[in-house]
Amino acid sequence: MIRQRITIHNPSASHDGLITHMDKSSFQLNAPPEGFYVEKRIIVPKSHPFPLIELLRVQVKANEAVDGNPLFNFPTTQGTAFYVEPSSEYTSDQQKDLIEQSQALVEQFTHSINGTQWIGALKTIYLYNETVDPELMQNIDRITPGTKLLVDDFSILDIFVSKGGMVLKQVYHTNEPLSFETDPAISTEVGLFLVDPAVSTPDDLVLSGLRVLLNQDEDEENYHKTMFHFKPRHRHLDDFPVESTITENGLHPILSTKFKNGIPKPSDDDIQECKLYYHLNLARSLIFDKYQSVPEGARLVVQNGKTELEAPVYKVHEWGNEILFEFDDFNSSSIDFTLHSRYQAPDQSESITIASNPKPEVFVACSISEDHLLDYSPLDNKAPIGGNYELYFTNDTVFYHFPHLNEGLIDVKVPHGTSDFALVNTITTIAVAAGLYIVLASLLKSALGRGKITKEKKDQ
DSSP states (O other): OEEEEEEEEOOSSOOTTTEEEESSSEEEEOOOTTOEEEEEEEEEOOOOOOTTEEEEEEEEEOOSTTTTOSSOOOOOOSEEEEEEEEOTTOOGGGHHHHHHHHHHHHTTTOSSOOTTOOEEETTEEEEEESSOOTHHHHHHHHHSTTOOOSOSSOSEEEEEEETTEEEEEEEEEEOSOEEEEOBTTEEEEEEEEEEOTTTOBTTBEEEEEEEEEESOOTTSOOEEEEEEEEOOSEEEOTTSOEEEEEEOBTBSOEEEEEETTOOOOOOOTTEEEEEEEEEEEEETTEEOOTTTOOOTTEEEEEEEEOOOSSOOGGGOOSOEEEEEEEESSOOOSEEEEEOEEOOOOOOSSOSEEEEEEOOOEEEEEEEESSGGGGGGOTTOOOOSSOSGGGGGSOTTEEEEEOOBSSOSOEEEEEEOOOSOHHHHHHHHHHHHHHHHHHHHHHHHHHHHHHHHHHHHHHHO
């Protein structure tokens, strides 16, 4: 049987007047003026048949509508990310087989990628694309035939596939009424909660509300008032926004991230040591030179992907690069990151290529005391693989996020030639032929000159 847990965050101060109907077969609500934030968690008893794959995680961020929500935090960059962890059966000489099996598993969800795009990331292989493939949702609906469990207009989609089954999570914001009905093929639990500001702190959120269990036996109570508290792994610096912009500079554009109100020092009771971090996925048309482009005050701690600087974009198969910088003491008003553009294929119709790139993720990461309490949260989304930058931190780490003022992707203009390949090849052939002619003519002239001198010596 499919099981789903639906958690509804009511951002208003009260639940009064929201519930319009509730019994053992139905639960209906009207949204407050602020709307609802909803997380669906669906467990499907569907395993995968690929022996070299232990885990697959697919993380999709379609928009930023739920960024900053205190309950639902999925550290992922806008677009789609795929992570595969090899099984214990995998050996290094089976890399080609692992890629083929990963590709076959991913194609159950989307056909928009190919097997040459993967890069390594710690113990996983990783693939990122800045777009969201609409085919993804269509294929997920086919996984659960007969019922549509997920919504089409969402912000976050997180898919976790193991040999034991599949977990789907989806987060979205809505101002529409919500209605949940009994389905004999699905076990459903719905929770409605708000954050109690009177007793909550940034490192200890207290939720109050109720849980409704559908598909319960007639003689069992299906309504339960509920209060619980948890320690959030991800916290938000709402009063300290940042803004990322591109300054055009030929083949070396500068990505600047400005701190509008400075950089605060977290002061929650559980905090120990803290550092500032900067994480970025770089599109294939852009590249980072670790010998010239490290921002002032930064230390490079992660660089994954193809690092060959001179390779043109049409010779690079991997999706791009993943970068993580660490700052010990940083008190500047901005982080300025000089990028390098790969040479593009010539195009007669345009003199530039637009490379769409996600914004950097800027955050403060802190070690904490009593980190075991993080695992007790039913809303924690840390997993053995994936999680964007979360993959590179230990379990005792919490994250403080700077909200971005600008939404969406950042467009980088990459200049390139306007001739086509045929013309370039023709000019190259003519230039090579002309050069060869000059060399041969020089050699012939030199040989004839030596021959004339020899003849004159003999005549003497």
